[in-house]
Amino acid sequence: MKKVYFITSNKGKLLEAKTRLSEVGIEVVQKNLGYPEIQADTLEEVARYGVKSVRERFNEAFILEDAGLFIKSLKGFPGVYSSYVFFTVGLNGILKLMTGLGSEQREASFKSVIAFSEPGQEPILFIGECNGIISNEEKGNHGFGYDPIFIAEGVTKTFAEMETNEKNRFSHRGKSLDLLVNYFKKK
Ligand code: IMP
Numbered sequence: 001m002k003k004v005y006f007i008t009s010n011k012g013k014l015l016e017a018k019t020r021l022s023e024v025g026i027e028v029v030q031k032n033l034g035y036p037e038i039q040a041d042t043l044e045e046v047a048r049y050g051v052k053s054v055r056e057r058f059n060e061a062f063i064l065e066d067a068g069l070f071i072k073s074l075k076g077f078p079g080v081y082s083s084y085v086f087f088t089v090g091l092n093g094i095l096k097l098m099t100g101l102g103s104e105q106r107e108a109s110f111k112s113v114i115a116f117s118e119p120g121q122e123p124i125l126f127i128g129e130c131n132g133i134i135s136n137e138e139k140g141n142h143g144f145g146y147d148p149i150f151i152a153e154g155v156t157k158t159f160a161e162m163e164t165n166e167k168n169r170f171s172h173r174g175k176s177l178d179l180l181v182n183y184f185k186k187k
Helices: 011-022 045-054 077-086 090-098 164-170 172-186
Strands: 001-009 027-031 062-071 106-119 125-132 150-152
Touching: 001 011, 011 027, 011 062, 011 125, 011 164, 011 172, 027 045, 045 062, 045 106, 045 125, 106 172, 125 172, 150 164, 164 172
Parallel strands: 001 027, 001 062
Antiparallel strands: 062 106, 106 125, 125 150
16 A cells, blocks of 8 residues: 545644545545434544544545544533533633543543455455543644643643654544554554
């Protein structure tokens, strides 16, 4: 595999995938095709439905990804609604919901589901998770989305305070990309 399309409009996700896959000589090319993001209970269902839709229109090897933030004390919210919540109440809304909660009640995890598809083969899912906590305030200006309020286990800075390759070492997407890379290496 020398080149893989990434069906996404998210520049942050694209940069993380490009950074990781370039380390093994694979070029990631953005394809802004668009696909329905169904309202489902799991990221896996959203990713599978997206793949089905893209495959009907695009006959090349590609990946797409669905991700979400799951806050333990909020019973997994925003989860599959992460995108909607980000664009409505935003980081401030999440921080307000968690006002007064101590670090144990601030536990959260990010999950990334990457779907890889190529013509004539069943699509494959690669799943990465990253545990951490929701910080008390926004910090950093790298990355995207919830990065300024998420601190991964084992570090003291938010994802938004990290360069791309450092975030990849800890993040949910870094892990799902690692699994994708291993799959490509074995092929
Ligand atoms: P989606 O995969 O594009 O549907 O992402 C859902 C929501 O989670 C969006 O609002 C993203 O901004 C956010 N999100 C996904 N991945 C990350 C990440 O790595 N860091 C911060 N926010 C993320």
